[in-house]
Amino acid sequence: EADIYQTPRYLVIGTGKKITLECSQTMGHDKMYWYQQDPGMELHLIHYSYGVNSTEKGDLSSESTVSRIRTEHFPLTLESARPSHTSQYLCASSESGDDIQYFGAGTRLSVL
Amino acid sequence: KNQVEQSPQSLIILEGKNCTLQCNYTVSPFSNLRWYKQDTGRGPVSLTIMTFSENTKSNGRYTATLDADTKQSSLHITASQLSDSASYICVVSDRGSTLGRLYFGRGTQLTVWP
Numbered sequence: 001e002a003d004i005y006q007t008p009r010y011l012v013i014g015t016g017k018k019i020t021l022e023c024s025q026t027m028g029h030d031k032m033y034w035y036q037q038d039p040g041m042e043l044h045l046i047h048y049s050y051g052v053n054s055t056e057k058g059d060l061s062s063e064s065t066v067s068r069i070r071t072e073h074f075p076l077t078l079e080s081a082r083p084s085h086t087s088q089y090l091c092a093s094s095e096s097g098d099d100i101q102y103f104g105a106g107t108r109l110s111v112l
Numbered sequence: 113k114n115q116v117e118q119s120p121q122s123l124i125i126l127e128g129k130n131c132t133l134q135c136n137y138t139v140s141p142f143s144n145l146r147w148y149k150q151d152t153g154r155g156p157v158s159l160t161i162m163t164f165s166e167n168t169k170s171n172g173r174y175t176a177t178l179d180a181d182t183k184q185s186s187l188h189i190t191a192s193q194l195s196d197s198a199s200y201i202c203v204v205s206d207r208g209s210t211l212g213r214l215y216f217g218r219g220t221q222l223t224v225w226p
Binding site: 006044 | 213
């Protein structure tokens, strides 16, 4: 069982609200990732981090931002949510860039 | 363009039967290939990971094969159980960057009926 946790599991909010999706892991992994997944579609990497104070944008353009102040914590923030942000957001971590990634249960976001 | 294609898109089988899921990829350079199982509403869980030199790897009733020459992989599920109902995702890692970029397939949605 992977020790990586995401909160909230489900979130329904109105357009224009600021939200933060939380992700924490207790495995001491340096590498952490955020993916976006729509139903029936592949995962798309939106942000990743090699370690504390390191963040990079992924392949899919995203209006979200991330921070990595602590090894175990990798929150994702949307300053002003829009209906186009409705999706499932998955957080993952790995020991190295080429190693197995362990995923959280995901946050399903709906923006009305 | 690096891609990962999976087939079939969806599959329904009866409990106790075997099935095989396919994955074709064009990712290069190749580092490793992974199969993940994703239950509805959950994050993916790793089943197997194979490098270039590995032809087959098993995890319980799951057996993955890899042909790096033809860039094909398969996941065979033996004696299926209701709990096998999930999406099975093929993921290929390259060595083109220090990140070890991952390429995800769209998954095969497996439904096991009693």
